Amino acid sequence: MPTSHAARLRALLSEQRTIAAPGAFDAIGARLIVQAGFPVVYMTGAGTAATLGFPDYGLVTMSEMVDNAARLVRAANAPVIADGDTGYGNELNVVRLVQEHARAGTAGIHIEDQVSPKRCGHLDDKEIVPREDWLAKIRAAVAMRPDPDFVVIARTDSRAVAGFDEAVGRCNAALAAGADIAFLEAPRTMEEVAAVPQRVNGPCLYNLVKGGKSPDVTLDEAEAMGYRLVIVPGLLFKTMMHACDGALAALKATRRHPEVGGMTVRQAFSRVGADEWDPLRTRFRDASVREAAE
Numbered sequence: 001m002p003t004s005h006a007a008r009l010r011a012l013l014s015e016q017r018t019i020a021a022p023g024a025f026d027a028i029g030a031r032l033i034v035q036a037g038f039p040v041v042y043m044t045g046a047g048t049a050a051t052l053g054f055p056d057y058g059l060v061t062m063s064e065m066v067d068n069a070a071r072l073v074r075a076a077n078a079p080v081i082a083d084g085d086t087g088y089g090n091e092l093n094v095v096r097l098v099q100e101h102a103r104a105g106t107a108g109i110h111i112e113d114q115v116s117p118k119r120c121g122h123l124d125d126k127e128i129v130p131r132e133d134w135l136a137k138i139r140a141a142v143a144m145r146p147d148p149d150f151v152v153i154a155r156t157d158s159r160a161v162a163g164f165d166e167a168v169g170r171c172n173a174a175l176a177a178g179a180d181i182a183f184l185e186a187p188r189t190m191e192e193v194a195a196v197p198q199r200v201n202g203p204c205l206y207n208l209v210k211g212g213k214s215p216d217v218t219l220d221e222a223e224a225m226g227y228r229l230v231i232v233p234g235l236l237f238k239t240m241m242h243a244c245d246g247a248l249a250a251l252k253a254t255r256r257h258p259e260v261g262g263m264t265v266r267q268a269f270s271r272v273g274a275d276e277w278d279p280l281r282t283r284f285r286d287a288s289v290r291e292a293a294e
Contacts, residue, residue, distance in 0.1 A: 006149035009079035009107040012039055013151070013181075013203065018223035023233035025051050026068075027075035031272060032236070034076045040107075041076050043069050044233035045083030046120055058117025062088040062097055070104035075272075081151070081231070084109035086116045086129075091140035098145045098152075108151025110183050110205075111137055113158060113170065121157055121185040122212030128161050131170055135177050142178035153205060154179035157186070160213070164192055168199045175202040181229060186213040193217060197226030205229040210238070
C-alpha cells in the first residue's frame with residue numbers, strides 16, 4: 001500500500017480509469033471533495049489567488065501557493081496536485097518550488113510555459129517563453145524533486161500563441177525531458193481535444209473549464225478519448241460565488257437568515273472534523289477527573 005501522497009497518486013495513475021480531480025481553493029473544499037468520493041484534489045491557482053483578493057494574473061507568490069497546498073493536504077489527507085504557475089523564475093526557482101511542495105506533502109505540480117506574470121489559461125493575450133527555457137524548468141523539476149514519486153506535469157499554453165502543432169510538439173518534448181504528464185491547455189475544438197491523446201506520446205491531462213476556451217466534455221468522453229487525468233478547477237470556486245450571491249441577496253431582501261439546506265451548526269462542524277476532535281476533549285484526563293466531569 002503506497003504511503004506518501006505522491007506514491008498514492010502514481011498508483012492511481014497506473015489504473016485504467018481516468019482520474020477526476022475537482023479544484024479546491026481552501027481546506028473546506030478539499031474536505032468536501034474527498035467526502036464526495038474523489039480520490040485526488042486539485043489546488044486551483046485561480047481560486048487560491050481569489051482567496052487572497054487577486055485575479056489569476058500571476059500576483060500570488062510561491063510561498064503563498066505552497067502554504068495553501070499544505071493546508072489542503074492536511075485537510076484532505078489525500079493526494080493534492082497544485083498549480084505551479086511558471087515556476088516563479090528560472091530553473092533555480094523551480095528547484096526550490098519542487099522542494100517546498102514535497103515538504104508540504106503535495107503529490108505533484110504543473111509548470112507552464114507562459115511568461116511571468118502569467119494569465120489564466122482561458123483568457124486572451126497570453127505570451128509564452130521559448131521552448132528550451134520551459135524545458136529547462138521541466139528537467140530541473142524532474143531531476144531535483146526530493147521524492148521520485150512526486151509527479152511533474154508539463155503544461156503548455158502555446159496553443160493560443162503558436163498553434164496546435166507547436167503545442168503538441170512542446171508536450172512531446174516535455175515528456176522526453178522526463179515529465180510524467182502532458183497538459184495541453186485550452187484546445188479549441190472537439191477535434192483538437194480528441195487529437196491530444198493520439199498525438200502526444202504519454203499520459204495527458206484535460207482541463208475542464210465551464211465557459212472557457214475549450215469544449216465542455218463529460219468525464220466519460222474524456223476517458224474514452226484517452227485522457228488519464230481531468231482537473232475541474234472552477235467548479236467549487238464559481239459555485240461558491242453563485243451560492244453566496246444568492247444567500248446575501250436573500251438576506252438583504254427578506255431581512256431573515258435564508259435556508260441553507262437544513263444544515264445544523266453541529267452538522268456543519270462535523271463536515272470539517274469535529275467528530276475527530278471531540279474524543280480528545282477528555283481522552284488525556286485522569287479517570288477520576290473524567291468521572292467528576294461527567
